[in-house]
Amino acid sequence: MRRALCAVLLCLWATGASAGMPDNLGQRITDGFVRPSVTQFANTAAVLSGDIDRLCREPSEPRLDTVRQRFDTLVEAWFRIFFLRFGPMVVDNRFEKIFFWPDPRGVVLRQVGAILAGPDADAIDPAKLAAKSVAVQGLPALEFLLFGTGSPSLLDKTDEGRFRCAYALSASVVLSERAAAIVADWGPDSAFVREIAHPGPNNDIYRNDQEVAAEVVKALAGGTAFLAEVVIVPFLGKEPEQANYRKAPLWRSGSTIRAVRGGLAGLRDFYAATGIGEALSAPDRWIDGGLRLEMRKILDTLDKLDMPLDEAVRPGPGREALIYTVIALKSLHTTMDTRLAQAVGVSVGFNALDGD
Structure with a gap:
């Protein structure tokens, strides 16, 4: 487990609590969202x-x-x-x-x-x-x-x-x-909750608050990247003639769009549970507002995407909504991977699509 964290190159450049780091981050996400x-x-x-x-x-x-x-x-x-x-x-x-x-x-x-x-x-x-x-x-x-x-x-x-x-x-x-x-x-x-809720030098996984924060930012950034690059882009294609709805996960059940919406709603609620937005310093508050606004706009777009997936990938409002969703998810990923990471005192250098 320790090697897994090293493998994704979670480079920590803050040694104390950052201005954007809420207290008890591990306990917050555990009680407020995960469990x-x-x-x-x-x-x-x-x-x-x-x-x-x-x-x-x-x-x-x-x-x-x-x-x-x-x-x-x-x-x-x-x-x-x-x-x-x-x-x-x-x-x-x-x-x-x-x-x-x-x-x-x-x-x-x-x-x-x-x-x-x-x-x-x-x-x-x-x-x-x-x-x-x-x-x-x-x-x-x-x-x-x-x-x-x-x-x-x-x-x-x-x-x-x-x-x-x-x-x-x-x-x-x-x-x-x-x-x-x-x-x-x-x-x-x-044992895991004891580790993430109480980071310390004698732990096997999380030895300080920054390592917990890095895990949180990695989950947020990786989640947005997965939805865009792994779920939507392969079936959407760069051009309409390259679209193939059968490349989408869960297309047989018609659950693809609901899955994307559920994923983003989960990311939104997970982010809210962290309390990071309230802990950000005044100069960084725009990050919180921007993330919340972007997520709300994507969810509103997906709520209006009420058509079969094979129709949604064709030229028209459905495809435009999916293209916007991909662009907005990538924007979220960039903000989380850079601005948010810096604001909470971690530098996250990893492939966001890696799972461990």
């Missing part, structure tokens, strides 16, 4: 698992609709926390096991398809599924099972339909258990 948000994700995952279990026991259109709607809610809950790629989220490759993305080679489709074609009975055992490839057990895999080619079989009682539903149930159980483990690792008595 309630990861708990929401875990609770939603558990409810989805129950919904899928009922679908498998007695298939029906209303039950399938409930499962699909719950999946959409789970996606939003996940994207509220996706940028917390440190501590509990990166233990045992949890991030990749929950959300294997980007996937330019279609590994999820290929490996999930192979399991269905087998069929591979190990996939319907949560313990065995959890030990398989990261590509076959997370949200993208579950999305294909619930929305992809062959998903209507979830409503019939053929062997194919029963196996697909059992696999979906197994994947949902794995997701639920993994989410619960993340909640436990953010618990008030966990």
Whole structure:
């Protein structure tokens, strides 16, 4: 873990508390955002698992609709926390096991398809599924099972339909258990929370306030970069003729835009929980106002983007809204990576798309 921080080159050039550094930053983010948000994700995952279990026991259109709607809610809950790629989220490759993305080679489709074609009975055992490839057990895999080619079989009682539903149930159980483990690792008595809430020279990870601040800024900057460069840009393309909505994450369920909005709303709320805005010195207050305004404008834009993704990528207001979103997210990233970092007393030199 210590080496991971060094690997992303978190260069700290302040030795004492900065004027823009709020007191108890680690405790603030833990209590004010992280713990309630990861708990929401875990609770939603558990409810989805129950919904899928009922679908498998007695298939029906209303039950399938409930499962699909719950999946959409789970996606939003996940994207509220996706940028917390440190501590509990990166233990045992949890991030990749929950959300294997980007996937330019279609590994999820290929490996999930192979399991269905087998069929591979190990996939319907949560313990065995959890030990398989990261590509076959997370949200993208579950999305294909619930929305992809062959998903209507979830409503019939053929062997194919029963196996697909059992696999979906197994994947949902794995997701639920993994989410619960993340909640436990953010618990008030966990070793990680003791570290981030009480940085000190004898800690293994966070030895001073600046290291906590660097982690926070890294999460903010990395989150905006991920939404722009990893989620939107690949499917939007530089020109309309290069657009391909099927390159978007979660396009089968129609959850892509909701995911982006959920991600930015999470970043907004995480930033608010830090208390950095209130702690900034007078000359730096513009940073806080600028960040809040930019995030609000992006969210307003996404709220108005009410059309199918395949239509949104074509020339017109939908594409213009997506282009604006990318530009604004990149602007947010630059401000966070430079101005905000300087204001809280850290110099952050890293690839914002790295996860650890």
